[in-house]
């Protein structure tokens with residue numbers, strides 16, 4: 001069995017976001033990068049399934065060389081090898097088409113992704129890849145078990161959840177509590193250095209969308225403080241001033 | 246440009262977010278002098294779909310095959326692709342939700358269409374077609390040009406205002422839509438569906454009362470539930486609260502949980518960590534109750550009360566009850 005885990009390389013969740021070059025580029029200065037938190041869940045469950053089922057696990061990232069530390073981290077956590085498609089994708093369609101191209105050459109049984117990336121958070125790459133490969137896609141997946149080529153999936157739906165049984169191959173977008181995030185141990189870090197990281201060039205894909213300019217939200221006005229002793233007056237203010245009741 | 250609008254039905258009624266989506270789609274059609282057509286999938290109450298007319302859509306295609314009654318993004322994408330073809334639609338609009346994104350993604354791959362999810366503005370249509378979208382979980386926006394022939398927009402809540410008191414009495418015409426269904430889309434076996442149907446859904450709620458670790462434990466939740474009840478609000482929580490099993494996981498709000506955008510968000514004993522704020526920064530009005538005046542949440546709030554939640558919540562509940 002072959003598992004593919006797709007990871008993003010994103011600013012840390014606490015990073016302050018600013019732009020440069022006339023607001024056309026993200027300012028990477030002083031920003032710490034991490035594996036996308038949802039991708040980290042996908043990776044953690046992928047590693048558990050690999051051990052349980054004796055599968056092989058490949059990590060895939062579409063991005064440039066500055067993302068290699070995160071790929072090495074994924075190898076240290078337990079992936080066997082890695083592929084990096086050497087281009088920063090312009091949009092979800094482009095990233096998905098590159099992923100689908102790699103997948104179509106390797107016949108993975110299970111393709112795990114995060115529920116969404118936290119940079120351009122679209123939550124659509126798994127659906128795009130599924131359709132491009134002609135296989136089902138489900139997200140967000142909170143529990144995943146595999147036995148005899150069938151996946152049992154617990155998926156969050158609006159206001160509840162649903163349990164599905166579906167045969168492989170599948171593309172799944174993962175979220176907690178599918179697994180606990182894993183931290184690489186010393187042995188993992190050592191062996192990761194010698195695991196293969198194959199860099200390949202992208203395939204040609206038509207441009208669908210392009211970001212033109214970035215903006216930041218307008219600063220929030222001052223918070224109106226209400227003394228605790230007069231807490232009940234809040235309700236009136238919400239009704240007459242904020243007009244939200 | 247002909248516009249196709251997908252709406253979500255809940256127990257036979259059009260979801261509130263979908264009414265906004267219709268109004269949004271109708272505006273896009275108006276900007277370009279095209280028709281706005283709605284596609285609805287699943288069972289609808291008698292007379293419900295006609296309501297789309299009030300929000301600006303002239304026609305509703307209704308696909309009500311029994312096989313489609315269970316939420317199925319694979320099949321729904323197929324239905325939308327066929328509707329797009331029949332109507333010659335150039336812009337397809339869905340509302341941002343797990344289902345909306347899943348359908349939009351598969352549809353984009355089928356139609357080779359550019360997709361932008363998290364749209365926060367009406368498009369600017371001239372020589373080019375541009376929309377603004379939310380990125381970095383609400384920390385920034387990107388103005389994005391869509392250059393493909395067919396364009397798919399997944400639109401966030403609260404992008405346009407609807408004045409419910411001034412809606413026209415127009416009725417949409419309903420057309421039965423019978424798509425060809427592909428067996429491959431129905432292979433997964435649905436073992437169990439667990440829906441908290443009595444509860445108000447967080448993503449649809451206009452008011453949310455939410456609790457953090459400052460609530461001290463699950464046994465202390467009653468004052469919060471009382472306020473929620475008095476306001477007709479849904480309840481949410483911070484991540485540690487659901488991690489500790491004080492509250493169910495589907496109440497977890499934030500970067501790694503549900504993103505909400507109610508009119509009013511009341512945070513009780515939540516510190517306001519950046520990952521929590523990422524899930525609530527679409528709210529119109531934020532109230533923060535925290536005993537620590539330095540809690541970061543106050544910086545993101547419209548109204549704040551420094552004090553003990555257990556003293557303040559009952560006072561608010563009393564005041565809310567006397568509103569009516």
Ligand SMILES: Cc1cc2nc3c(=O)[nH]c(=O)nc-3n(C[C@H](O)[C@H](O)[C@H](O)COP(=O)(O)OP(=O)(O)OC[C@H]3O[C@@H](n4cnc5c(N)ncnc54)[C@H](O)[C@@H]3O)c2cc1C
Nearest residue numbers: 457458459483484499500501514515516520521536537554
């Ligand atoms: C990758 C990542 C993703 C994350 N995603 C999320 C997410 O999606 N959602 C999320 O919520 N968190 C998320 N977190 C966790 C986040 O960083 C915070 O730890 C969390 O939000 C804190 O929850 P809290 O405010 O309930 O608890 P605390 O930080 O413990 O805050 C409790 C607050 O209650 C106040 N308080 C205590 N007693 C009282 C009282 N009697 N009356 C009034 N106030 C009182 C305190 O002053 C304090 O401000 C994430 C973290 C990481 C690293």
Ligand SMILES: Nc1ncnc2c1ncn2[C@@H]1O[C@H](COP(=O)(O)O)[C@@H](O)[C@H]1O
Nearest residue numbers: 006061062113114116117122123124125
């Ligand atoms: N550049 C990329 N490289 C590898 N995987 C990606 C990339 N972009 C998105 N993904 C995967 O697709 C998921 C959903 O991304 P998105 O649709 O951008 O929210 C992510 O959690 C990743 O698993």
